[in-house]
Each structure stands twice: as C-alpha cells, then as structure tokens.
Amino acid sequence: MGDVALISAAAGIFGATGFMEYAVRGRSSRVFGPSVYRGDRTRPALALTFDDGPSESTPALLEVLARHTVPATFFMCGSNVRRCPSIARSVVAAGHEAGNHSDSHPRMDFRSPEFIYREMALAQETIHQTTGAIPKLFRAPYGVRWFGLRAAQQRLHLNGVMWTVIGHDWKWPAPRVARLLISYAANGGILCLHDGRTLERAPDIRATLDAVEMIIPALKERGFHFETVSQILCPKT
Numbered sequence: 001m002g003d004v005a006l007i008s009a010a011a012g013i014f015g016a017t018g019f020m021e022y023a024v025r026g027r028s029s030r031v032f033g034p035s036v037y038r039g040d041r042t043r044p045a046l047a048l049t050f051d052d053g054p055s056e057s058t059p060a061l062l063e064v065l066a067r068h069t070v071p072a073t074f075f076m077c078g079s080n081v082r083r084c085p086s087i088a089r090s091v092v093a094a095g096h097e098a099g100n101h102s103d104s105h106p107r108m109d110f111r112s113p114e115f116i117y118r119e120m121a122l123a124q125e126t127i128h129q130t131t132g133a134i135p136k137l138f139r140a141p142y143g144v145r146w147f148g149l150r151a152a153q154q155r156l157h158l159n160g161v162m163w164t165v166i167g168h169d170w171k172w173p174a175p176r177v178a179r180l181l182i183s184y185a186a187n188g189g190i191l192c193l194h195d196g197r198t199l200e201r202a203p204d205i206r207a208t209l210d211a212v213e214m215i216i217p218a219l220k221e222r223g224f225h226f227e228t229v230s231q232i233l234c235p236k237t
C-alpha cells in the first residue's frame with residue numbers, strides 16, 4: 001500500500017486529525033518511512049544524541065565527552081557543516097557518529113517530495129565531502145515527517161531515528177534537563193540534546209554542557225554505558 005492509501009485507510013479508523021498528528025510527529029510513527037526511537041531493551045546501553053550542530057560551541061561539548069570517554073551521535077545540518085567544517089571533522093575524528101539532520105532545518109510538512117529529498121541529499125553530500133563519514137541515520141527537523149520521506153530515506157540509505165526522551169535543553173536549566181533524562185533513561189534509550197540552535201552562530205549551550213556533566217556519572221552509576229546510535233541498533237555480539 002502506498003503512503004496515501006495507507007494514511008486514508010488509517011485516518012478512517014482513528015479519526016483524521018489525531019491520526020495525522022501521530023503520523024507526522026509521533027516518536028513511534030513509521031507512517032512516512034522506517035524509524036526507530038529506542039534500541040535493544042535487553043542491554044543497559046544508552047545513546048546520547050546532539051542535534052542542530054555543528055556550531056562554534058560544539059568543541060566544548062567534545063571536551064566533556066572526551067573527558068568521560070563517552071561516544072555520541074551528532075545529527076548535523078549541512079549548512080552548519082559548511083559554516084564550521086573543521087568542527088564537523090573534529091566530531092568525526094573523535095570517534096562520534098555523524099547523522100543527517102537536513103540541510104537548513106526546515107519543517108518538512110506540506111513540502112514537496114523533491115524539496116524533502118534535496119534537503120536530505122545536500123546534507124548527506126556536505127557531511128560526506130567534509131568529514132569523510134557517510135551518515136546512515138536521519139533525524140527529521142522537529143521530528144516532523146511527511147510524504148516523500150520514505151523514498152528519500154531509501155534512496156540515500158538512511159534509517160530514521162527519533163528519540164526516547166528529548167532534553168528541552170534549549171529552554172530549561174541544566175538540573176531540570178538532567179532530572180528528566182535520568183528519569184526516562186532505560187535500556188536502549190536514545191537521549192536527545194542539542195549542540196546547536198538550528199542555524200544560529202555560537203549558541204549558548206551552557207545548560208546542555210552542564211546537563212551532560214551531571215547525567216554521565218549518574219547514569220554510569222546506575223549501570224548504563226554509552227554507545228553510538230548505530231551500535232545501539234546493531235549491537236556486536
């Protein structure tokens with residue numbers, strides 16, 4: 001069944017508005033293409049993910065992660081990679097995973113399949129050319145998915161990734177962010193934070209840095225270890 005047929009059939013059952021809201025933004029929705037929001041529930045592994053960078057503020061975060069020897073996954077915007085190419089390279093050089101977070105961070109709803117593909121392809125090309133890494137993961141800006149995403153993901157060999165819990169680190173103080181992330185952390189959890197503010201230069205990510213400093217030791221103490229999203233999804237046995 002194509003996207004349109006599937007959606008109209010389901011909308012008839014669930015009610016159009018509620019269903020579309022879920023289809024577009026629901027963390028477990030696969031309506032517009034394959035997507036995951038957590039990994040293996042049997043392993044005490046967590047993935048820290050950082051969206052909307054790289055930015056001039058990312059090196060401070062790399063320093064924190066290096067000090068704790070924790071790998072993470074960075075969902076990068078292509079336009080930020082072109083602005084901060086050496087920072088993008090240092091993310092990958094430090095052993096972190098690079099994911100695709102579109103080129104200019106638009107909302108994808110009500111956009112054409114061509115627009116969606118171009119946004120994703122341009123970011124993919126930029127990240128590859130700049131860092132040498134070929135992203136395997138895509139996180140939709142604002143978690144908003146739409147018609148055409150499934151085909152674009154397929155064409156670019158990208159797997160959709162949402163999150164188990166999102167930190168609200170762009171607006172909350174660090175202790176509140178840390179409390180939220182710690183309380184929702186469970187086996188295979190994918191935690192979402194931000195090392196950029198969409199396309200903003202030198203954003204203030206103090207709350208993010210402080211929250212990361214708080215959660216890493218607290219979660220290690222609870223028996224968790226940290227992996228990249230690809231490791232969480234395909235654990236080596």
Ligand SMILES: [Zn+2]
Pocket residue numbers: 051052101105140141142
């Ligand atoms: Zn974002």
